[in-house]
Amino acid sequence: MARAREVPGFDCDEPFAHAAARVVSVRAAEIFDYSDGVLDLEDVEPVHDMRIATRRLRAALEVFEPCFPRKRHRKALKRVKALADALGERRDRDVAIAFLEEVAEGVASNDRAALTKTIERLREEQRAANEALAPAVAPKRLKKLRRRLDKLVKAAEA
Amino acid sequence: MKARPVEGLDPAAPLRPNAARIALTRLDELRALAEGALEPGAATAQHEMRIAAKRLRYVLEIFAPCLGPEAERARDAAKALQGGLGEIHDCDTMLPRAEGIESLQMLLQTRRELHYRSFRELWQAQAQSGVWSVLQETCRDLDTTMDP
Secondary structure (H helix, E strand, C coil), X not given: CCCCCCCCCCCXXXXXXXXXXXXXXXXXXXXXXXXXXXXXXXXXXXXXXXXXXXXXXXXXXXXXXXXXXXXXXXXXXXXXXXXXXXXXXXXXXXXXHHHHHHHHHHCCHHHHHHHHHHHHHHHHHHHHHHHHHHHHCCHHHHXXXXXXXXXXXXXXXX | CCCCXXXXXXXXXXXXXXHHHHHHHHHHHHHHHHHHHCCCCCHHHHHHHHHHHHHHHHHHHHHHHHHCHHHHHHHHHHHHHHHHHHHHHHHHHHHHHHCCCHHHHHHHHHHHHHHXXXXXXXXXHHHHHCHHHHHHXXXXXXXXXXXX
16 A cells, blocks of 8 residues: 655644645645556556545645635545545445455355356446546546646645 | 534644644544444444544544654554454445345355454453543643634
């Protein structure tokens, strides 16, 4: 799992709003850095890493809410939540498939066919979730989100 | 489940007392949910407690440097709690998919029971270790520098 990066210059005695700018800036950069390979169905790690990074950014946006202009903050948080949801839909299927494949050995032989069908259904859902995720992680969309978050950081620094 | 609002935060005030106030609110929220979540079949309460543990964990991930070593211990405890409750939640979300697959249903129910017992023991051990009460005291002390 991706570790959270250190926040340079993080100082407990500086104003809350300045810390908000520092933390959100680093956490925002992380989600873009983890966007490579998220649509690869053969490798479940990139989507997991990007999801964790998105969760951390969301947590930072929520925690520092009073430091940002209200309307701009609300819109940014809404976009980040939508991204997190799309990543979550895909990740939930990845986890469910891995879980069922892991427990398959412990399932009675007369239940194996039904279990295989359930896994096949989950793979279909995984593909659908991946298709729904694609526009959310398209470079153009991510660039737009990045600009939005940069503006938010600047407003907190001011 | 919506997070409880944190009253009286001040963007111009130093980070440390603001951080203490946020952590204190998230800790209160977590502790308030424990009683309900300790009921064996309380799937909704356990899910809500998992969300509260996650919120506290992320808050402490951000603010631990300002709240001292107790906060690092509490962050690890919140992460363990989130993980344990997550295992229960995984069984709960998987159970509807196991409909008609009897041996899978039994396996999931057994796993759920084991994870529930581990969660209960973990919560009791954490309470006994004082991790939550120490964090509460620390945050209260640091929060006194701000207006109520």
